[in-house]
Amino acid sequence: MLPTPNSLTPSRALLLNLFVVLALTGCTPAAEPPMRGPSEVGVLTLTPQAQTVTSELPGRxxxxxxxxxxxxxxxxVQQRLFTEGAQVKVGEVLYVIDPATYQAAFDQARASRAEAKAALDSARLKATRYTELVKLDAISQQDNEDAQAN
Incomplete structure (x- = not known):
């Protein structure tokens, strides 16, 4: 006889019984573990105090x-008397410049002054002489006026 799909064979019945037994054993409530005492914890006492907060950040x-x-x-420029990036005060000497060119210009100006003074003295003497000569009619009035103008 051929088994029908709904018929229960002994091996299937055994498997079914085994499954039911296992399922029922898994449904029993487990015993609760005994109660433990309170857990140990660490305790800290906080006190306020000043704290410096710093941050290092990249930048330019x-x-x-x-x-x-x-x-x-x-x-x-012969010498620089300040450090680059340092602060300087008003009137502070910053550079030493070669004095040779300024000394030459000064000496030339002094010589020009002496030459002009000599020319002035000569013109005054000439004007004084011409004043006397015009009175004697030894020179023209025009020459005298030119001498007085110079």
Missing amino acids: TKAWLTAEIRPQVGGI
Whole structure:
């Protein structure tokens, strides 16, 4: 006889019984573990105090105010008396410039002054002489006026 799909064979019945037994054993409530005492914990007492907060961040700075430092006169700079980036005061000497060119210009001006003074003295003497000569009619009035104008 052929088994029908709804018929229960002994091996199927055994499997079914085994499954039911296992399912019922798994449904029994488990015993609760015994109660334990309170857990140990650590305790900290907090006290307020000043704390410095610092942060290191990458970045680049740029001066918001810059001053261009340069000499007020031209010439060959012999020495720089300040450190770049340092603060300087008003009137502080910043550079030493080669004095040779200024000394030469000063000496030339002094010589020109002496030459002009000599020319002035000569013109005064000539004007004085011409004043006397015009009275004697030795020179023309025009020459006398020219001498007085110079």
